Amino acid sequence: MSTEQAVLETRDLTINFGGHVAVDRVSCQFHKGTLTSIVGPNGAGKTTWFNLISGQLKASAGQVLLNGEDLTGLSAPRRADKGLGRAFQLTNLFPNLTALENVRLAVAARHHIGHVFWQMASHRRDLTERAMAYLTQVNLGGRAEYLVSGLPHGDQRKLEVALMLALEPKVFMFDEPTAGMSVDEVPVILDLIADIKKQQDKVVLLVEHKMDVVRSLSDRIVVLHNGELVADGEPAEVIASPVVQEAYLGASPDVETEVAHG
Numbered sequence: 001m002s003t004e005q006a007v008l009e010t011r012d013l014t015i016n017f018g019g020h021v022a023v024d025r026v027s028c029q030f031h032k033g034t035l036t037s038i039v040g041p042n043g044a045g046k047t048t049w050f051n052l053i054s055g056q057l058k059a060s061a062g063q064v065l066l067n068g069e070d071l072t073g074l075s076a077p078r079r080a081d082k083g084l085g086r087a088f089q090l091t092n093l094f095p096n097l098t099a100l101e102n103v104r105l106a107v108a109a110r111h112h113i114g115h116v117f118w119q120m121a122s123h124r125r126d127l128t129e130r131a132m133a134y135l136t137q138v139n140l141g142g143r144a145e146y147l148v149s150g151l152p153h154g155d156q157r158k159l160e161v162a163l164m165l166a167l168e169p170k171v172f173m174f175d176e177p178t179a180g181m182s183v184d185e186v187p188v189i190l191d192l193i194a195d196i197k198k199q200q201d202k203v204v205l206l207v208e209h210k211m212d213v214v215r216s217l218s219d220r221i222v223v224l225h226n227g228e229l230v231a232d233g234e235p236a237e238v239i240a241s242p243v244v245q246e247a248y249l250g251a252s253p254d255v256e257t258e259v260a261h262g
């Protein structure tokens with residue numbers, strides 16, 4: 001384990017829904033330059049843990065720290081401003097704006113550029129260039145002027161990633177980033193995620209059911225089961241561990257399709 005301060009840390013993070021403990025005292029540290037996959041059966045608490053980290057849900061107990069700063073009391077937008085980036089399954093896209101306009105808004109938000117400033121032609125040009133660069137990164141350069149509502153689902157998911165890139169976060173949180181994408185679109189996103197990790201100063205968290213994706217990208221796998229962290233370590237070791245085998249109800253670790261998904 002690195003002695004360097006973790007970029008992101010959850011300490012005893014917990015949430016109860018009525019009597020049900022969906023995330024149960026989960027403590028974990030994430031260091032820069034690493035990609036960690038979070039796996040576990042349906043209902044294990046993966047998305048809920050993400051929601052607690054990004055601030056969509058308020059913890060019943062425990063803390064979320066970013067570079068040692070306690071963010072637990074902050075709203076989701078404040079946490080985003082501090083550097084927690086999350087793709088929100090399309091809910092943060094403006095459907096009646098173009099792809100370019102969506103990313104331009106994110107670039108403006110990142111740099112706290114207000115409307116009046118934006119009206120100046122030189123700034124607008126600069127914003128547009130930056131936004132186009134993000135769109136190109138996700139292979140949407142050719143669709144910049146399309147209305148979001150008219151884009152296929154896979155392109156909307158790619159646009160979400162462009163928005164997250166535009167916010168220049170310290171932590172990238174991907175929740176099943178390739179779900180609903182066609183086979184030829186998947187590598188674009190997976191390559192992009194691998195590139196983000198290569199930047200070395202970012203933390204990447206990935207909730208993913210597809211084990212081949214988890215294997216190919218991860219430095220580390222964390223397993224949640226019934227809201228508890230039950231395994232944490234190097235991919236090969238974790239996949240082979242009895243606790244994972246049991247959690248997946250006898251599923252073979254060699255099965256390349258989906259991990260405990262339905």
Ligand SMILES: Nc1ncnc2c1ncn2[C@@H]1O[C@H](COP(=O)(O)OP(=O)(O)OP(=O)(O)O)[C@@H](O)[C@H]1O
Nearest residue numbers: 017020021022040041042043044045046047048049
């Ligand atoms: N807002 C909520 N109110 C009540 N229960 C909730 C709420 N959100 C999640 N839960 C419950 O918390 C548990 C964890 O759900 P969560 O969606 O985090 O699991 P998951 O591991 O992401 O599952 P999946 O792989 O199916 O997406 C489930 O039992 C779920 O029903």
